[in-house]
Amino acid sequence: xxxxxxxxxDEIRAIIRLATEADIAELVVEAAHVKVHVKKTxxxxxxxxxxxxxxxxxxxxxxxxxxxxxxGAVSSDGARPAGEGAARYVPIxxxxxxxxxxxxxxxxxxxxxxxxxxxxxxxxxxxxxxxxFNEIPSEVAGRIVRVLAExxxxxxxxxxxxxxxxxx
Amino acid sequence: MFKKVLIANRGEIAVRVIRACHELGxxxxxxxxxxxxxxxxxxxxxxxxxxxxxxxxxxxxNVPNILSTAELLNVxxxxxxxxxxxxxxxxxxxxxxxxxxxxxxxxxxIAKMGNKSQAREIMRxxxxxxxxxxxxxxxxxxxxxxTARAVGYPxxxxxxxxxxxxxxxxxHTADDVRRALAAAxxxxxxxxxxxxxxxxxxxxxPRHVEVQxxxxxxxxxxxxxxxxxxxxxxxxxxxEEAPSPGVTPRLRRALFRAAVRAAEVVGYANAGTVEFLVDxxxxxxxxxxxxxxxxxxxxxxxxxxxxxxKEQIRIAAGERLTIxxxxxxxxxxxxxxxxxxxxxxxxxxxxxxxxxxxxxxGPGVRVDTxxxxxxxxxxxxxxxxxxxxxxxxxxxxxxARMTRALREFEIGGVRTTIPFHLAVLxxxxxxxGEVYVNFVQRRIDLxxxxx
Numbered sequence: 001x002x003x004x005x006x007x008x009x010d011e012i013r014a015i016i017r018l019a020t021e022a023d024i025a026e027l028v029v030e031a032a033h034v035k036v037h038v039k040k041t042x043x044x045x046x047x048x049x050x051x052x053x054x055x056x057x058x059x060x061x062x063x064x065x066x067x068x069x070x071x072g073a074v075s076s077d078g079a080r081p082a083g084e085g086a087a088r089y090v091p092i093x094x095x096x097x098x099x100x101x102x103x104x105x106x107x108x109x110x111x112x113x114x115x116x117x118x119x120x121x122x123x124x125x126x127x128x129x130x131x132x133f134n135e136i137p138s139e140v141a142g143r144i145v146r147v148l149a150e151x152x153x154x155x156x157x158x159x160x161x162x163x164x165x166x167x168x
Numbered sequence: 169m170f171k172k173v174l175i176a177n178r179g180e181i182a183v184r185v186i187r188a189c190h191e192l193g194x195x196x197x198x199x200x201x202x203x204x205x206x207x208x209x210x211x212x213x214x215x216x217x218x219x220x221x222x223x224x225x226x227x228x229x230n231v232p233n234i235l236s237t238a239e240l241l242n243v244x245x246x247x248x249x250x251x252x253x254x255x256x257x258x259x260x261x262x263x264x265x266x267x268x269x270x271x272x273x274x275x276x277x278i279a280k281m282g283n284k285s286q287a288r289e290i291m292r293x294x295x296x297x298x299x300x301x302x303x304x305x306x307x308x309x310x311x312x313x314x315t316a317r318a319v320g321y322p323x324x325x326x327x328x329x330x331x332x333x334x335x336x337x338x339x340h341t342a343d344d345v346r347r348a349l350a351a352a353x354x355x356x357x358x359x360x361x362x363x364x365x366x367x368x369x370x371x372x373x374p375r376h377v378e379v380q381x382x383x384x385x386x387x388x389x390x391x392x393x394x395x396x397x398x399x400x401x402x403x404x405x406x407x408e409e410a411p412s413p414g415v416t417p418r419l420r421r422a423l424f425r426a427a428v429r430a431a432e433v434v435g436y437a438n439a440g441t442v443e444f445l446v447d448x449x450x451x452x453x454x455x456x457x458x459x460x461x462x463x464x465x466x467x468x469x470x471x472x473x474x475x476x477x478k479e480q481i482r483i484a485a486g487e488r489l490t491i492x493x494x495x496x497x498x499x500x501x502x503x504x505x506x507x508x509x510x511x512x513x514x515x516x517x518x519x520x521x522x523x524x525x526x527x528x529x530g531p532g533v534r535v536d537t538x539x540x541x542x543x544x545x546x547x548x549x550x551x552x553x554x555x556x557x558x559x560x561x562x563x564x565x566x567x568a569r570m571t572r573a574l575r576e577f578e579i580g581g582v583r584t585t586i587p588f589h590l591a592v593l594x595x596x597x598x599x600x601g602e603v604y605v606n607f608v609q610r611r612i613d614l615x616x617x618x619x
Binding site: 098 | 218220232233235239240
């Protein structure tokens with residue numbers, strides 16, 4: 001089995017955690033190679049208690065076990081989030097293979113932190129490949145809600161690096 | 169020996185290389201495109217990394233992403249398989265600069281053999297017979313017509329940088345030359361980024377006979393045997409066999425000597441194949457040398473018991489060749505390429521989900537495949553889905569085994585070339601070993617092929 005599925009599972013865990021913490025009913029994250037649809041309550045009343053939220057997370061809706069046919073298997077049936085309360089976060093994905101760095105230099109502050117507002121075209125990280133540092137611009141404007149990749153980690157093509165809330 | 173090898177390929181050949189690595193105790197890294205997430209090579213490798221979107225130029229040909237992956241995952245060597253980057257001298261050179269072993273010959277040897285007109289000239293000077301034709305690349309119509317006057321019609325116009333049948337035209341008159349030259353030039357430019365062409369005598373009914381060689385770069389060069397790949401359609405091989413039914417012991421010795429000489433003169437190391445055309449009078453002519461493992465390598469493996477892919481890895485790791493200089497082939501082997509194509513409809517590609525996939529088995533049958541029930545053949549890459557190799561004590565038994573193996577092979581959901589192969593195996597000319605490169609065109613009625 002490849003290391004891929006473990007990586008994906010980590011990403012998915014982060015997404016589920018995010019959905020659990022945020023005051024939302026539904027979360028759909030779509031990237032080139034993965035689509036995760038987290039629905040906190042199966043049509044029930046708005047949830048207020050975080051503990052209850054975790055319990056109500058229907059495991060089958062979001063995270064598939066590793067090895068169940070690769071990453072494609074984590075996508076839900078493509079149901080659209082309907083009505084109010086639905087949030088749609090957009091990932092910034094790696095456009096190339098490389099090592100992910102959040103800052104231009106080891107001692108410099110990160111380009112962006114969770115909670116920062118980014119503009120389209122703003123540098124959010126660098127990817128080192130072939131001894132070259134490539135500044136990666138955001139393709140979306142909004143608030144960084146989550147940094148998904150770890151500083152210094154190798155990332156593959158299409159891997160989600162940040163989650164952005166375009167509405168913020 | 170290497171600790172970790174990256175396989176810069178997909179499909180059955182990636183699976184084949186992973187198997188060889190695992191038998192040698194080497195860890196494997198698969199690369200894949202967005203379209204290949206569920207592919208077998210991704211599941212079989214110890215690690216897998218996505219290197220780009222579906223189009224090959226952005227993934228399997230994406231040199232920066234592939235080399236970044238190799239560096240990030242600390243691989244010692246890259247096996248390029250066939251196609252994609254396998255005969256890219258520039259890629260082999262970058263690997264060398266990055267201190268990653270390219271499992272194949274040197275960039276210099278790849279470059280020399282990759283340029284067809286240069287290769288021809290090197291062979292001519294080394295005393296290896298070549299087909300009469302233009303001395304170098306033909307730049308214009310006048311030069312092409314001058315060659316035509318010197319060697320006579322019919323002629324074939326080929327891309328200097330080409331291969332796989334693209335950019336090739338057969339011409340019978342001066343008018344044909346004028347028309348074909350422009351078209352071949354455009355095609356060559358589009359396919360290879362190089363519009364240079366050369367013109368040579370076209371042989372009417374030649375066999376395609378190629379010699380598998382292994383060279384360890386320390387002076388040992390072994391000719392492992394020949395393969396007959398005459399059953400082709402539009403220059404694409406469909407069925408290959410070893411030994412060739414049309415090669416006498418005397419001709420075989422001459423072919424082997426010429427193949428070894430070809431490898432020697434370019435300082436070749438690793439596995440390679442020297443392709444010849446053989447006419448009815450036992451004359452043979454050098455066509456080209458493929459500086460990589462071939463699709464049809466299993467037929468040679470089957471009759472020699474040499475694992476060519478493992479030898480490639482051992483040679484690249486600096487080991488000496490330990491196989492004997494003279495290997496007598498054991499029995500007869502045939503390979504049929506099962507492509508997801510519809511032979512009843514001009515071999516139209518037939519991608520899509522495979523609903524059933526039941527492999528043939530039993531004595532003397534080997535299947536190399538990356539497909540399985542539930543696998544979806546993506547439309548972006550080549551259509552090869554399985555290679556069936558049948559062995560027999562003699563050619564007759566090999567044909568009988570192949571026939572029953574292909575009848576056992578059940579593939580649901582997509583059209584395949586199996587009915588075509590059954591028609592070939594049943595053809596009286598084929599059964600007598602009377603095959604040549606235009607055999608399919610002349611002897612097989614494609615309109616009579618039905619599922």
